[in-house]
Amino acid sequence: MNSQAGESNSGAAVRGLLLVLVAVVVGVLLLRSVDDPDDTTVTDTTSAAGPGATVPSATEAPTPTTGVSDAGAGDPAPAPSVAPAITVEPATDTTSAGAEPFQPRSASEVSVQVANSTAVRGAAGRLTDRFKTLSYITNTPTNYAGTPLDSTVIYYKPGALLEARAIAGVLELDPDDDVRQMPADTSAVQDFESPDVLVALGNDIAE
Template identity: 70%
Template sequence: MNSQAGESNSGAAVRGLLLVLVAVVVGVLLLRSVDDPDEIVTTDPVSSVGPGSTLPAVAQPPPTTGAGDPIGEVPASTVAVSTTTAQAPDTTSSEAEPFQPRPAAEISVQVANSTTVRGAAGRLTDRFKTLSYITKSPTNYLGTPLERTRIYYQPGSLLEARAIAGVLELDADNDVFTMLTDTSAVQGFETPDVLVALGTDLAE
């Protein structure tokens, strides 16, 4: 009886020791699997996708040419900047009509002779009649005789006065003036659109 009890006790002790050793080995292996950074568990994306599922899209790099630059992309340094400048309408074309003076038949003209040449105002008035102008009575311009003829115009008749200057071969810029504020020097002033103060340059 005593010998059998001793054997059973020694067998139990051996089994307990083996269990302890196994536990120690398992613990060491577990610790190594947790602490070892080289062992990385990866999951195969294909195997993890179930039937009927759609694989996620993977961004592909753009195709490159032989020089290594992406096809279809132009370096920013070579991109030409296009600028558009608004252009003013062309006023010199045949379709652009400049302002024109009114017809002669709509303009009244009075000639005032400032010289001592008799009948000069009447002769110039007759000339304006042949050009279809509305003529007022020829008259005299009192005061010192003018060496150069002057053309005075009412407001709104500048273009017509310049046209008359051209007829008389005068300077449209230097011989044309706004109407006199004091017309007392003009005998029988009839308020014409254009007044021609006749000078010695045209009277003779």
């Protein structure tokens, strides 16, 4: 009877020892699987992250972000702004074919006064009559005091340059050298009527 009880106790001890060994082996394997950095086993994290949470896979790299976003938590980051393209319009050439160049006013809108600086009597009146036939607004012909001019000079008020150049063309004068801006002092012109264009008559035309 005692021998059977001893054998039963020995068998129980062996089984207990085997269970302990199995538990130790299992524990070692579990520890190795946790500590091994090359282990690609993906654990189930849905329970820790909570229901509805999205967990990236082991092979999916996180998307890098640039800068600091003002979007609230959970809002998508705004797309980077792109500067609009700048369209440069070509400059318009007003002198090209089809463009209207600046034109002088018509003769009927321009007033002209002739001042004779020479000793030729009646020269200012005769030139004034010529301007009348060209439809200019003619002021009273007068005299230009001082030394007689060898060459006729055409003076113009501000805004009447083109008209003065047109008159220079009528008189066959140089529109660059013989056309000048009206002087501030016009006391040399007797009975000055403030015309748009003043023709200071010289010997080249008076004769």
